[in-house]
Each structure stands twice: as structure tokens, then as C-alpha cells.
Amino acid sequence: MELGMIGLGRMGANMARRLRRGGVTVVGYNRDPAVTRQLAQEAGVQAAETVQQVVQKLVPPRLVWLMLPAGEVTQQHIDAVAPLLARGDVLVDGANSYYKDSMRRAAQLAQRGIKLVDAGVSGGVWGVHNGYALMVGGDYDAVRRLETVFKVLAPAPDKGWLHCGPAGSGHFVKMVHNGIEYGMMQAYAEGFALLKSREDFGLDLAAIAELWRHGSVVRSWLLDLTAEFLKSDQTLADIEPYVADSGEGRWTAIEAVEQGVPAPVMSLALMMRFASQGKSDYGDRMLAMMRKGFGGHAVKPGKKD
């Protein structure tokens, strides 16, 4: 079994390592050749210096996996790789791509006989040890050809991967997964902030997180990770209260509106991220000024932007 892996960043490199351990031949490419060389030495990945070389080194019909940031970078690489592929080849997009982009791309590539499989990959940096949950969309035969790869990447051969449905459905399921992730994270963050606010109780947040990991209704992997970082520091004083977002949360909220399905928790969690990014600052200044206007209430002087 052989596979081309384009993109050897945090996710791609670890997936290549896991595939190698599972006996899959991996032809790897990264824009920084030093990264590819290092992975060749360490994990026995066959190094390619260009995307052309990836395609050339594989025996048709090929399997090529793109593990790149969603959006422009993924699109550029699809545009670069697709013309090199032949009818019957399978291209996998493992990024957190917008599912509507995946549907469009799959239809375009299908015209040339190339099958695009959209694979939502969850598991983060721990996936190399724990395995990845794979949410797969696309043509039945293409997915069947990838079965060995999914079985190696998943936590167990028969668990942790699913052919969800047609093209786009894998990334659709991953999008909703990430919406849930936003909501769960927000709930934990609010709960711990509330616990911390009752200073007179002197609560040990690390101990509470650890307690809840065992037998409680709210135990989860997110809580495991939370308990771990609270062990070394529960003030979090050195962490900027800024939470980035990469797109999935926004698409989930848009989908909820488009479908008319209420999703208040996921949507509000997204709004809280925007607020953390400073995007509510102007509105908050407006509120302070209105309050001053009608009630003469004091306004705190602030920093100039």
C-alpha cells in the first residue's frame, strides 16, 4: 500500500509517521525540504522535492493525500496536483475545508476521472499515538481503496473512521464536530471561570478538573487536557485571553441559519471568540457612552487603539 502525503506540518508529519508504523509506504512532500528530509530519516518516508515528484514516484492508480491549511493553500495545491494526476487516481483533502468547496471540487475533478475524497481529521497532535477520528465523504470505490490507510490512521481498524456519505459529507460532519467542540470548550471555560470567581472558597480548580474526569457526567478528552494544564498553572496569568478561530465555527453558524436549525450554543461560543479577539471593544465603548448619556454614569478612560 502506498500513498503520497503533501504537507508535512504538525498533522501531516504525524499522520505520515503513523502510516509508516502501520506498514504503508509514504512518499512525502513539504515546501520546506529540510522537514521532508528529517521525516525521511526518522520515519522512512520517501522524500519528494516537488509535488511532481510525489506523483511520479507513485504507481498508478495513485492515492495522494493533501494535509494543508484549508482555503487558499489547499486550493493552490489541488490546482497544482490535479493536472498531474490521471483518470482513476484518488486525491484526499484532509484539511478542515468548507464542505461546499469540497462538493464543488469533487464535481470538477470528477469530470477528469479523478476522485476527490474529503476526510475530516480529528485528534490533533495526539493523533500519532491515539489515532485519528476520520469523517470521510466521497465515491464508494475511492473510499474502499483508502480503507487500509483509514484503518492505520484510526484508533483501531474497525473504529474511528466512517464513510459518512457522498462528496462533501465528510467535511460537513467535521464542521458540525467542530461546532460542538466550540460549545463544549465554551461551557468548560465558563464553568471554571465561575468556580474561580468564588475566591472565598479557595477552590482548587486542578483538583476539581481531576475529580470530574472520574465518573462524572461531564468527563471528556477536553476535560482531560484541561486537568493536565491546570496541574502546572491555574492562574493562566501569562496567557493572553485571545481565542482564534479558523472557519469551522463560522460555517456551522451559517449552516444553522441556512437550515433554520437552532444552534444557539455553538453560535454564541463563536461570538465569544470574536469578543476575545477584541471585536466587541468598539461596541462596548458605545454602551459605556450611551449609559453616560442617559444616566451621567462614569466612563473609564481607555487606551488609544
Ligand SMILES: O=C(O)[C@H](O)[C@@H](O)[C@H](O)[C@H](O)COP(=O)(O)O
Ligand atoms: O478535531 C480536531 O482535531 C480539531 O477540531 C482540529 O481540527 C483543530 O484543533 C482545529 O483546527 C481548531 O479549530 P479552530 O481554529 O476553529 O478552533
